[in-house]
Amino acid sequence: MNTDTLEKSADANEKWFSDDAATFGDRLAAAREASGLSQADLAQRLGVKTRVIEHWEADAKEPRANRLQMLAGMLGVSLMWLLTGEGDGIEGPGETDTEAAQVKGVLAEIRELRAAMSAMTGRLGRLEKKLRQGAAGKAA
Known part of the structure; x- marks a missing residue:
């Protein structure tokens, strides 16, 4: 600086x-x-x-x-x-670009986790479907 x-x-x-x-x-x-x-x-x-x-x-x-x-x-x-002075107002000068960058970083990490969870949910669904099909084949 x-x-x-x-x-x-x-x-x-x-x-x-x-x-x-x-x-x-x-x-x-x-x-x-x-x-x-x-x-x-x-x-x-x-x-x-x-x-x-x-x-x-x-x-x-x-x-x-x-x-x-x-x-x-x-x-x-x-x-x-x-x-x-209580509630949604303007930010004071103490709010820095570093803080904004940290918030953006956390939001990016949340998006990554959400995408990974979505992929795992799809994988879990496919495995469950295979398991059901295998169990149905043995029952017949």
Whole structure:
């Protein structure tokens, strides 16, 4: 990892908020940024003024229930996460590419095991069929 990457990672961690310290506005801003939307973009999609988004992110005002539901859907997070920080939200900067690679590795191993099990199930079925045919031939 080079120095620039370390500095960027440190900056991201400093700007990130802990779940217990985050406010609704913090979570809204983080989800909006993770979605690649500016305040103006989000405001336009919601049909409100940019100033409204600014107030929400500053925790100066709170959106009504119908807007909350729309926000959660547009930003790809759960309503509960927006309100409390619990539930499906965005991943923090601590989530690394290494972790993602590990998950992909485990999923690949699961797929391999599933394929092997499927092949063994087919083999077991063929052996069972041979056994039944052999037993039927002796009975006749």
